[in-house]
Every structure is written in structure tokens, then in C-alpha cells.
Amino acid sequence: xEEKPGFQxxxxxxxxxxxxxxxxxxxxxxxxxxxxxxxxxxxxxxFDSARSEIGITVSYWKSLNAIKDWKTQTQHQIAxxxxxxxxxxxxxxxxxxxxxxxxxxxx
Amino acid sequence: xEEKPGFQxxxxxxxxxxxxxxxxxxxxxxxxxxxxxxxxxxxxxxFDSARSEIGITVSYWKSLNAIKDWKTQTQHQIAxxxxxxxxxxxxxxxxxxxxxxxxxxxx
Numbered sequence: 001x002e003e004k005p006g007f008q009x010x011x012x013x014x015x016x017x018x019x020x021x022x023x024x025x026x027x028x029x030x031x032x033x034x035x036x037x038x039x040x041x042x043x044x045x046x047f048d049s050a051r052s053e054i055g056i057t058v059s060y061w062k063s064l065n066a067i068k069d070w071k072t073q074t075q076h077q078i079a080x081x082x083x084x085x086x087x088x089x090x091x092x093x094x095x096x097x098x099x100x101x102x103x104x105x106x107x
Numbered sequence: 108x109e110e111k112p113g114f115q116x117x118x119x120x121x122x123x124x125x126x127x128x129x130x131x132x133x134x135x136x137x138x139x140x141x142x143x144x145x146x147x148x149x150x151x152x153x154f155d156s157a158r159s160e161i162g163i164t165v166s167y168w169k170s171l172n173a174i175k176d177w178k179t180q181t182q183h184q185i186a187x188x189x190x191x192x193x194x195x196x197x198x199x200x201x202x203x204x205x206x207x208x209x210x211x212x213x214x
Contacts, residue, residue, distance in 0.1 A: 012203050014119060014165055016155045020213065048123045050157040056165065058121055084211060092210045096119050096203035103199045104191060106127065 010045060010098050011061045017091040018054050027087045030079050041070050060098070067095060117152060117205050118168045124198040125161050134194045137186050148177050167205070174202060 019027060038044050038059060043066025047059040061067045070076060083091075126134060145151050145166060150173025154166040168174045177183060190198075 012119075012121060012201060014121065014205075016165070048161060048163055050159045050161050050163045052157045052159060054155060054157050056155055056157045056163040058123070058163065058165070084213070088211060089213050090211065093208060094119060094205045095207040096205040098121075098201045098203040100202040101200060104195060104197065106191070106196050 007100065011064060011067055012096045012098050013059045013061065013067060014094040014096060015057045015059070015091065016054060016093075017057075018089045019087055020089045021087075022051075024087060030082065030087075034076060034079055037073065037075055038070060041073065042066060044070070064095070114207065118171060118174055119203045119205050120166045120168065120174055121201040121203060122164045122166070122198065123161060123200075124164075125196045126194055127196045128194075129158075131194060137189065137194075141183060141186055144180065144182055145177060148180065149173060151177070171202070 021027075035047065038047070043062035045060035045062060047057060049055070049057040061070070128134075142154065145154065150169035152167035152169060154164060156162070156164040168177070
């Protein structure tokens with residue numbers, strides 16, 4: 001458990017979603033494509049994703065501008081529209097500034 | 108998709124973890140107990156949790172002080188110690204200030 005000195009803040013987009021149909025393969029296909037696209041975006045730092053009853057994807061970004069650019073990226077816009085029409089029963093997006101972090105490794 | 112006017116910031120604790128043994132029932136028992144405890148803490152606003160390859164739990168808090176109080180709560184401290192000794196292969200905790208949020212409902 002350690003804290004970095006001189007910590008440089010960055011941003012997290014916390015995306016919590018419930019799918020209409022958890023077995024719709026087209027959703028997972030789109031999801032993989034969006035990860036590949038996001039990795040090409042300037043300011044993208046990485047992401048974590050898990051899904052059981054709900055899905056949580058947290059993506060990390062250098063700045064609010066990098067998030068804005070990703071939000072308006074063409075293929076992402078198409079995916080957002082399809083998401084609302086087709087895949088998501090509900091979602092909640094939070095944009096948050098990461099101020100501190102810690103990690104632990106058992107090894 | 109809507110944004111709240113006069114948005115009141117709050118905090119998110121983004122907890123990303125990998126378990127040594129995903130089938131260890133004692134972990135899930137502790138996890139349920141910690142949720143019950145957290146709900147009693149002043150300043151606790153709610154949480155989202157999902158686990159597949161990795162686990163992500165995001166808890167929401169009114170202030171950094173509320174997070175600090177939870178971090179040092181007695182039963183939570185015991186769980187943290189056990190977590191490091193027994194359950195977690197790795198974890199990463201980020202504390203982030205929620206600055207904006209949006210939600211979508213298909214209904």
C-alpha cells in the first residue's frame with residue numbers, strides 16, 4: 001500500500017450499465033471495437049471493466065478535453081446512439097478527477 | 108441523457124481487485140458484511156459492484172472525511188488486513204471527485 005509523491009491528477013469516466021439482453025453478442029462486438037478505438041485516442045490512459053449483474057467500465061484519461069474528444073469521436077457517437085436504441089436498459093456516467101491512488105500486490 | 112444543474116460534487120472510491128481464489132466463499136461473506144457496515148457510515152451515498160475477470164466496486168461518499176472515517180472503521184480495518192493476507196492477489200484504489208454525471212433510462 002503506497003501513495004505516490006507529487007501525484008499528477010487525471011480523470012476517470014465511471015460507466016455503470018444494465019443491458020436489456022446480456023446474451024446479445026452484437027453488444028460485446030461493439031464493446032471490443034470501442035476499446036480498440038479508445039486506445040487510439042490522445043489522452044487515453046487505460047481502462048478496467050467487469051460485468052456480472054451490472055457492468056462497470058472505468059476508463060482513465062489525461063484531461064477533460066481528452067474525454068470530450070472521445071465523446072464526440074464519430075464511431076463512438078454511432079455506438080452511443082445504438083447503445084441507447086438497442087443495448088442499454090439503463091446507464092449512469094460519472095466524470096471524476098482522480099486525486100489519490102494506492103495499490104497492493106501480494107507478491 | 109441529462110445533466111443536473113447546480114451539481115453538488117461528491118467522491119467516488121474506485122476499487123479494482125483480482126482475487127487469489129474466485130471461489131473462496133469467505134471473501135464473499137466478508138464482502139457482504141462490509142457493504143452492510145458501509146451503509147451505516149455517515150456520508151455513505153451508495154455503491155456499484157461487478158465481478159468477472161476482475162472485480163470493480165465503486166462506492167460514493169459525501170466527502171473525503173467520510174472516506175477517511177470508513178477507512179479507519181474497526182471492522183473495515185480487520186477486513187483490509189485479511190484482504191491483504193488472504194484474498195487479494197492485487198488491488199488498486201483510486202479516490203476521485205465526481206464533477207459531472209449523466210444517466211439514461213430506456214423506459
